[in-house]
Structure formats: structure tokens, C-alpha cells
Amino acid sequence: MLPLERLRRIVGAEHVLSAPEETFPYECDALTWLRRRPAAVVLPGGTAETAAVVAALAEAGLPFVARGAGTGLSAGALCPAGGVVIETARMKRLLALDPWNRLARVECGIANAEVSRAAEAHGLFFAPDPSSQHVCTIGGNIAENAGGPHTFKYGATARHVLALTVVLPDGRVLHTGSPLADPSGYDLTGLLVGTEGTCAIVTEATLKLTPVPPAVETLLLAFRGVEDACAAVQRVIASGLEPCTMEVMDGATIAAVEASVNAAGYPRDAGAVLILEFDGGGAAVAESAERAERLCRELEVLACERARDRAHRLKLWKGRKGAFGAMGRLAPDLLVQDAVVPRSRLAEVSARVLEIGREQGVRLSNVLHAGDGNLHPNISYDRRDADETRRVLEACACILSACVAAGGTLSGEHGIGLEKRDFMHLVYGVSDVEKMRAVRDVFNGRALLNPDKVLPAREQQTP
Amino acid sequence: MLPLERLRRIVGAEHVLSAPEETFPYECDALTWLRRRPAAVVLPGGTAETAAVVAALAEAGLPFVARGAGTGLSAGALCPAGGVVIETARMKRLLALDPWNRLARVECGIANAEVSRAAEAHGLFFAPDPSSQHVCTIGGNIAENAGGPHTFKYGATARHVLALTVVLPDGRVLHTGSPLADPSGYDLTGLLVGTEGTCAIVTEATLKLTPVPPAVETLLLAFRGVEDACAAVQRVIASGLEPCTMEVMDGATIAAVEASVNAAGYPRDAGAVLILEFDGGGAAVAESAERAERLCRELEVLACERARDRAHRLKLWKGRKGAFGAMGRLAPDLLVQDAVVPRSRLAEVSARVLEIGREQGVRLSNVLHAGDGNLHPNISYDRRDADETRRVLEACACILSACVAAGGTLSGEHGIGLEKRDFMHLVYGVSDVEKMRAVRDVFNGRALLNPDKVLPAREQQTP
Numbered sequence: 001m002l003p004l005e006r007l008r009r010i011v012g013a014e015h016v017l018s019a020p021e022e023t024f025p026y027e028c029d030a031l032t033w034l035r036r037r038p039a040a041v042v043l044p045g046g047t048a049e050t051a052a053v054v055a056a057l058a059e060a061g062l063p064f065v066a067r068g069a070g071t072g073l074s075a076g077a078l079c080p081a082g083g084v085v086i087e088t089a090r091m092k093r094l095l096a097l098d099p100w101n102r103l104a105r106v107e108c109g110i111a112n113a114e115v116s117r118a119a120e121a122h123g124l125f126f127a128p129d130p131s132s133q134h135v136c137t138i139g140g141n142i143a144e145n146a147g148g149p150h151t152f153k154y155g156a157t158a159r160h161v162l163a164l165t166v167v168l169p170d171g172r173v174l175h176t177g178s179p180l181a182d183p184s185g186y187d188l189t190g191l192l193v194g195t196e197g198t199c200a201i202v203t204e205a206t207l208k209l210t211p212v213p214p215a216v217e218t219l220l221l222a223f224r225g226v227e228d229a230c231a232a233v234q235r236v237i238a239s240g241l242e243p244c245t246m247e248v249m250d251g252a253t254i255a256a257v258e259a260s261v262n263a264a265g266y267p268r269d270a271g272a273v274l275i276l277e278f279d280g281g282g283a284a285v286a287e288s289a290e291r292a293e294r295l296c297r298e299l300e301v302l303a304c305e306r307a308r309d310r311a312h313r314l315k316l317w318k319g320r321k322g323a324f325g326a327m328g329r330l331a332p333d334l335l336v337q338d339a340v341v342p343r344s345r346l347a348e349v350s351a352r353v354l355e356i357g358r359e360q361g362v363r364l365s366n367v368l369h370a371g372d373g374n375l376h377p378n379i380s381y382d383r384r385d386a387d388e389t390r391r392v393l394e395a396c397a398c399i400l401s402a403c404v405a406a407g408g409t410l411s412g413e414h415g416i417g418l419e420k421r422d423f424m425h426l427v428y429g430v431s432d433v434e435k436m437r438a439v440r441d442v443f444n445g446r447a448l449l450n451p452d453k454v455l456p457a458r459e460q461q462t463p
Numbered sequence: 464m465l466p467l468e469r470l471r472r473i474v475g476a477e478h479v480l481s482a483p484e485e486t487f488p489y490e491c492d493a494l495t496w497l498r499r500r501p502a503a504v505v506l507p508g509g510t511a512e513t514a515a516v517v518a519a520l521a522e523a524g525l526p527f528v529a530r531g532a533g534t535g536l537s538a539g540a541l542c543p544a545g546g547v548v549i550e551t552a553r554m555k556r557l558l559a560l561d562p563w564n565r566l567a568r569v570e571c572g573i574a575n576a577e578v579s580r581a582a583e584a585h586g587l588f589f590a591p592d593p594s595s596q597h598v599c600t601i602g603g604n605i606a607e608n609a610g611g612p613h614t615f616k617y618g619a620t621a622r623h624v625l626a627l628t629v630v631l632p633d634g635r636v637l638h639t640g641s642p643l644a645d646p647s648g649y650d651l652t653g654l655l656v657g658t659e660g661t662c663a664i665v666t667e668a669t670l671k672l673t674p675v676p677p678a679v680e681t682l683l684l685a686f687r688g689v690e691d692a693c694a695a696v697q698r699v700i701a702s703g704l705e706p707c708t709m710e711v712m713d714g715a716t717i718a719a720v721e722a723s724v725n726a727a728g729y730p731r732d733a734g735a736v737l738i739l740e741f742d743g744g745g746a747a748v749a750e751s752a753e754r755a756e757r758l759c760r761e762l763e764v765l766a767c768e769r770a771r772d773r774a775h776r777l778k779l780w781k782g783r784k785g786a787f788g789a790m791g792r793l794a795p796d797l798l799v800q801d802a803v804v805p806r807s808r809l810a811e812v813s814a815r816v817l818e819i820g821r822e823q824g825v826r827l828s829n830v831l832h833a834g835d836g837n838l839h840p841n842i843s844y845d846r847r848d849a850d851e852t853r854r855v856l857e858a859c860a861c862i863l864s865a866c867v868a869a870g871g872t873l874s875g876e877h878g879i880g881l882e883k884r885d886f887m888h889l890v891y892g893v894s895d896v897e898k899m900r901a902v903r904d905v906f907n908g909r910a911l912l913n914p915d916k917v918l919p920a921r922e923q924q925t926p
Contacts, residue, residue, distance in 0.1 A: 004647040012760060048511070099701075100807050101807055112826075145645065145650075147645070156645060158650070169742070174894060174895065178803075178890070180803045180805065180871060182610070182835075182872070182875050183872065184874050184879055184883070186654075187653070187656075187657050188899065190621070190653045191654045191902070193650075194649070195649055196723060201851055211704075212703070240674040241674075242674060280744065282746075283747050283750060286746030298605070340643045341642075344563050344564055361642065372643075407642075412645050416647055416648055434647075435651060436649040438905040439654070440649070442901040443898070
């Protein structure tokens with residue numbers, strides 16, 4: 001039985017939602033074809049209230065899940081059947097800023113970009129930059145070990161989290177790690193980052209801040225196709241240059257962008273666009289950009305622009321930043337797929353991905369964090385069309401198989417969630433999964449917290 | 464019963480040592496006051512032999528420990544009573560080098576510096592640089608999550624390990640992670656790095672390589688004392704500059720270095736020396752060094768040298784590289800202590816450390832990875848003198864307490880091992896330690912592998 005009265009006493013009646021019209025928005029995250037209506041949504045105001053809520057739910061034997069801004073792309077915050085969503089929207093305080101030690105302590109519901117905004121006055125920022133950074137929460141970033149265009153240089157979220165306050169699934173509070181770089185003993189912080197909310201609910205975090213680089217140089221290069229853009233990436237990396245970003249958009253993405261209100265003025269005949277960015281100390285950054293441009297021009301470049309100033313840089317980024325929005329306009333639903341291959345296989349696998357799109361008759365475009373070998377094939381579709389949805393999912397299965405066959409893996413930054421747990425056997429044997437399950441059981445033995453995510457059901461493990 | 468015959472059949476008779484004169488060198492690691500003679504030492508030739516050896520020992524119910532070059536400083540590779548040392552000296556092959564994807568696959572017994580040597584021709588190197596890098600093994604680096612002078616910029620070992628092959632304590636082999644940056648599912652690789660050989664034996668690893676920076680600038684600054692050197696560090700960091708190294712040596716270290724065969728020509732009246740290094744793209748590095756020099760000169764600088772070329776840079780580093788050797792010459796034994804404090808407390812805690820040395824009447828000097836807030840108080844002593852040894856250990860206990868009281872932690876890079884496990888209660892509560900123990904039990908439930916390390920015995924947990 002849902003302990004509604006007890007929950008209301010803990011967080012206040014106005015912070016417990018249980019009417020269908022109130023719980024409806026929590027039916028899914030940004031992966032829209034998977035949906036489950038929660039029995040209730042609770043909004044605790046801090047760690048203590050979260051702990052009390054969890055204790056009440058654990059006593060009642062009800063499953064629950066933590067949820068940030070709902071921008072997740074693998075159904076990781078989908079509510080377990082008959083369960084409760086613990087929404088972190090009320091926990092968004094910046095608790096402390098320590099510029100000298102380059103640290104920020106925050107509540108988990110704060111938006112990613114808010115942290116950088118607060119640190120800006122001290123010349124610091126929080127490096128992980130998922131596309132949804134203006135809304136997605138630090139708690140969600142930690143759950144998914146989120147990355148973004150600048151992950152190639154700065155690393156994903158795990159590298160920027162030093163200590164956590166978490167609520168365990170029995171309602172106890174645990175503090176892990178240390179604001180100093182290296183914790184003593186086992187690194188429980190590192191262990192929990194990336195477990196997709198299946199081991200504990202993060203309520204507070206100590207984050208590492210990074211100095212804002214004094215200079216940035218941005219190049220936009222247009223090529224005939226993705227193969228040339230990937231060859232350019234190969235040249236730049238082989239030369240030892242260290243860009244902070246290497247983003248590739250394919251022709252279908254360019255067409256969608258140019259047809260949208262955010263048209264970026266990319267060459268009409270371009271089959272791929274590459275954004276190269278360098279940051280760091282002044283003169284060297286300009287040097288690097290010039291060297292990279294020379295290297296790329298040894299290939300057939302249709303156009304090359306170098307940002308003159310901040311406004312120009314934002315213009316060059318406009319198409320990339322608006323890409324998901326532009327594709328979202330093509331159809332009611334957008335599935336942003338996420339997989340990784342070795343950089344050396346990127347061009348070949350990207351071509352295969354387009355082919356899969358054609359085979360399944362789905363509208364597919366591709367955006368790549370090329371430096372990380374991370375593909376984002378995007379499929380625009382209408383989930384109310386059962387046959388189209390079936391073909392979309394079939395295309396996803398083919399794409400994941402193709403990536404794994406090329407030596408890749410299932411997810412670069414969006415997580416496994418519910419979406420991909422049944423693909424885990426493509427990359428892991430039974431004993432790997434059993435070790436992961438045993439680790440989860442250390443924290444979440446009753447599996448009330450976010451069950452049925454990440455790890456395949458036992459009966460599905462045998463390949 | 465020691466299954467000597469079975470072990471000999473697995474690895475060859477010449478690779479099983481059991482006579483006292485053969486096992487004597489394995490009595491301790493570089494923390495010399497803790498000693499235990501192993502019943503036998505076995506040298507397997509690869510993963511399969513390691514697995515077979517472990518299976519034989521597990522069946523016999525004997526405890527065992529893996530050991531690399533024995534350069535550890537926390538008795539982490541000390542043999543469990545009546546147990547067997549599994550020495551990795553025969554597993555030192557470079558298995559594959561993939562410059563385009565910037566990866567190296569190695570056996571765990573390869574020396575740290577060997578990896579960089581092999582990658583050099585491709586303009587790449589392995590970034591973690593412990594002082595013992597010419598002998599210490601990658602397996603040991605992974606166990607301890609080792610760091611070094613360049614950790615401030617490049618991060619410790621965990622950031623540079625992508626995938627592992629490990630032998631579990633029951634003899635099964637597990638492959639974790641992926642040569643791609645982000646593994647899918649739980650990050651078992653990240654979990655195992657830094658567990659000090661208490662969860663599994665690493666036999667092979669896929670390492671991330673880093674481009675050799677095109678330019679390096681090295682400054683050596685002499686100050687009146689550690690307080691001024693730490694103030695210089697503070698100024699440089701507050702300015703947003705990003706040195707790759709910030710090493711401080713105190714007056715006692717300078718005196719020891721100058722009295723040794725490796726005399727570096729440091730000013731006689733200096734109470735502290737700071738080595739600042741910048742690496743990256745050409746012009747910016749020079750710019751940074753000039754800016755840093757100007758900032759430091761606002762304090763009272765006794766001397767400032769900037770390396771003109773590689774030979775000059777090696778000369779500036781000579782004193783730092785020879786520091787432990789120089790102190791080793793002062794007495795038969797050297798204890799290299801390791802603790803971390805917030806950078807903002809470094810000067811104050813360093814002064815307190817010297818005071819503790821005086822109070823206990825021990826010969827103490829201090830070397831700091833100042834950027835990381837990492838102190839290495841070094842105590843020269845004679846372990847055959849029971850009273851002196853007692854005072855050395857008392858000084859260590861006081862130092863650790865002082866660091867923890869200042870918001871610090873027990874170890875920056877040398878690990879907890881046997882040396883510090885009974886100090887774990889200074890930083891962790893019972894429930895933290897119980898979670899760590901439960902994680903260990905997932906892998907090492909019988910605790911035959913490297914028992915009595917890292918985690919305090921249950922009865923010692925209650926503060």
C-alpha cells in the first residue's frame with residue numbers, strides 16, 4: 001500500500017503528486033516509446049527528507065526511482081511498475097564554492113550549467129557539457145556518467161566528481177570520497193558514478209572545477225561526406241594535436257538544420273561538417289588551429305571558416321547546438337541512439353549505420369563526437385505508428401550489433417537503462433554480469449531502487 | 464599443505480622458490496619495518512599460469528598475494544602469514560601498441576617507464592610517473608592507483624586504464640572494461656583500480672596513451688621557507704595557470720640533497736625549493752612560465768632558474784629525482800610517509816609536520832606534490848633501534864591525525880596496505896568500511912587473496 005499520508009508528512013502535502021493529471025508528465029524520459037505511469041511522485045527538499053521518503057517506501061516494500069530533469073535517453077528514470085518517482089527538482093542549491101581548491105558542493109537537482117554559471121566569476125567551470133546542460137541535473141549526470149562535445153579533452157563526469165552524499169535503498173545516508181583528489185581505501189565514489197541510479201540516490205556532490213581556458217579557436221570545415229570528415233579527424237589526432245572538440249554532422253543532419261529556423265548557413269553541397277575546437281593558452285591555440293586547418297586542407301575541403309570572435313564562434317556552433325531540435329521538428333518523436341566504436345572504424349561504421357536506416361526504411365541522421373568514437377544516430381519517427389516504431393527498434397538493434405562487431409560498445413554517455421539492458425549480452429559474459437549484479441546487491445540487495453535497469457534479467461543472460 | 468609439486472608442474476620447477484635464501488628478498492616491500500617471510504614464491508608466465516596457480520592455492524586454502532617490483536610503500540604486497548607470493552616478474556610483455564587509438568596492451572609485470580619508451584616513437588607516453596617508474600610495474604600502479612609529480616595535470620593511474628584481465632581469487636579469469644573510453648554497465652575496471660590487490664590479480668591491462676607535449680618549460684625557484692613556496696603555489700593556481708608539476712622540497716631535503724653525490728647546486732640559504740613545470744603547445748608554454756615567474760617574484764625569491772634546454776631541465780630536476788636516494792643515505796632505513804590535505808592548508812600542516820618530527824626526535828624532511836596537496840614527510844631511521852622505530856611510528860600517527868584534522872586524508876598515492884589500515888577509522892565510519900568490505904567480498908569472499916590489507920579488522924572499527 002502506498003504510504004501517502006506518511007510521505008505527505010515528510011515532504012509536505014503539496015510535494016506529493018498522485019492524481020493522474022499530476023503524474024502524467026513523469027510517464028517517460030526523453031526516450032518516449034517506453035512509458036510507465038508512477039503511482040506517485042514525491043519531491044523531497046534535501047538529503048534528510050529523501051532518506052525519510054526512501055525509508056517509508058522500503059518499509060512498504062514499494063519500488064522507487066530517482067529522477068532529475070527527465071532528459072535521459074535510455075529510460076533509466078522510468079518508474080518501476082506500481083512504484084514511486086523521487087523527483088529532485090527541489091534540491092537545487094549550490095551549497096559551497098571554494099575557488100582556491102577549485103571545488104563546488106551542490107545538491108543533486110541543480111542544473112549542470114548553473115554550476116558553471118556560479119563558478120564563472122572565479123574563472124572556473126564544470127567541464128562535462130551534455131547537450132541538455134541547461135536543464136539536465138548534476139544527479140542525472142552522475143548517474144549516467146554523462147559526457148558531451150568536450151569530453152574528448154576533459155573526460156566524462158566521473159573525472160569531475162570527488163565526493164558524494166547518497167541515500168541507500170534502505171534509507172540510510174552514506175558519505176563517500178573526499179574533496180581531495182584521491183580517496184583512501186576503495187573508491188566508492190568512482191564505483192557509484194555511472195551506476196545509473198541502481199545502487200543509491202545521490203543527494204549532494206562535491207565537484208571538481210576547471211579553469212576557463214584563456215583562449216578558444218573554433219574551425220568549421222565542410223566536406224563531401226563523413227568519410228572525409230573522419231579522415232580529417234584521423235589526421236589531426238595522428239599529428240599529436242589535442243583539440244577539445246571534434247564534432248561531425250552528416251548530410252542528413254545538415255539538411256535538417258538548414259531546413260529549420262536555426263539554419264546555420266552550412267554549404268548546401270556538404271555531406272559532412274566537422275567542428276574542431278582548441279582551447280588553452282593564447283598563442284598555442286591559434287598555432288594549433290592553423291596547423292589543423294593545413295592538415296585538413298590536404299583533403300578536399302568544400303569550405304572552411306575560423307571564428308573571428310565569440311559571436312562568430314556561437315554562429316559556427318549554432319547548427320550543432322540546434323541539431324537535435326531541428327531533427328525533432330521532422331516528426332513527433334526522436335530517438336537519439338548512442339554507441340561507441342574505435343575511432344579507426346568510425347567512417348566505415350557510420351556508412352553502415354546509414355545503410356541500416358535505408359534497409360529499415362527509417363529517417364536517420366548521424367551526429368558524432370568523433371574524437372571519442374561516439375556515434376549518435378538519430379531517428380525521427382512517430383511512436384503512434386506501431387509498424388514504424390518496430391522498424392526503428394529493429395534499426396537500433398542492427399546499429400548496436402554493428403558497433404559491437406566493430407569492437408565497440410553499447411553506450412558512450414546515455415547509459416544502458418531499460419532500453420539496452422537486453423543487449424548487454426553482446427558485450428558481457430554471464431560472469432561479468434553476475435559480478436555487476438553482486439556489486440549492485442551490496443547497495444541495493446532488495447532491488448527496490450530502480451529495478452530492471454542496466455543488468456539483464458537472469459533468464460536473458462545466456463547468449 | 465603447500466602444493467609445491469602442483470605449483471612446479473604449472474610454472475616449471477625453476478619458477479617456484481621455497482628455500483629460505485630464495486624467499487628472503489620477498490620478506491618486505493619498500494616499507495622495511497614490516498616483514499613476513501613467504502612460505503613460497505611462484506613466478507607464473509602469463510594469465511593462464513596465474514589462474515592455475517591461484518586455483519591450486521585456493522583449493523589448498525592457502526592465502527596469497529600478488530607482487531610486482533616490491534617498491535610499494537604501505538606493505539601492500541607483504542605476504543600473508545603462511546602464504547605464497549605470486550611474483551609478476553615473468554609477465555612483462557608489451558602485447559600490442561595502437562598509436563591511432565592511443566592504446567597499449569601490456570602484461571602487468573612490465574615496468575611503468577617501459578610503456579612510455581615503447582610509445583615514444585609514436586609521440587605518445589604513459590602519463591602516471593611515480594618516482595620509482597623505472598622499476599615499478601603497471602600491475603603495482605593499478606593496485607595503488609599510483610600518481611607522481613605530473614598527477615596534478617594528468618591525473619593518477621585510474622584515469623589511464625581502460626580495460627583489465629584479472630584472475631579472481633578462485634582462479635577464474637575476468638575481462639573488465641573496454642578499450643573505448645566508457646564501458647557499458649558498471650565500471651568494474653574503475654572499481655578494481657586502487658583496491659590494492661585485495662579483490663583480484665591484474666594480469667593484463669589496456670592503457671590509454673597521451674601525446675608527448677611539444678614544449679616543456681621548467682622553473683626552479685628558491686624561497687626562504689615552505690610557507691613562501693606554498694604561497695607561490697597559491698598565486699599560480701589562483702591566476703588560472705595550469706602547471707603540469709608543482710613540486711616543493713623543504714630545507715632538510717635540500718640539505719640532504721646537497722650533501723649527497725647528486726648535489727644539485729640549490730642555494731645554501733634556501734628553506735624551500737619549488738619546481739614549476741608547464742607543458743603543451745610552444746608559445747603558450749613560454750608565456751605561462753613567464754607569467755608564473757612574475758607572480759612568484761612578487762614574493763621574496765632567493766633564486767630563480769629557467770631551463771634553457773633539456774640538459775638544463777634534467778639538472779633542475781636532479782635534486783628532486785635524487786631526493787629519496789639522498790635521504791636514504793642518512794640512515795639505514797627510510798620511511799616515505801604519504802598524506803593529503805586541502806591545498807589551502809598545505810603550508811600550515813607542513814610546519815606542524817616538522818614540529819612533530821622535533822617532538823618525537825626523528826630526522827624528518829618533507830617533499831610535496833603541492834598542486835595535489837600531497838605531502839611526503841620522509842623519516843630517516845634505523846629499524847634495528849626499537850626505540851627509534853617506536854618514535855618513527857608515533858610521528859607517523861601524529862602526522863596522519865594532523866592531516867585528517869585539517870580536512871585531509873590518509874594517502875595520496877601509496878595506498879593503505881597493512882601500514883594504515885588501523886587508521887581508516889580516522890576518515891571512515893563503520894558503515895563506510897562495511898560497504899567496502901562487502902564490495903571486496905563480491906570478488907574475494909574467502910579473503911584468501913591479500914587478506915588483512917586496506918580494511919581494518921572488524922573489532923578495530925569502532926572509533
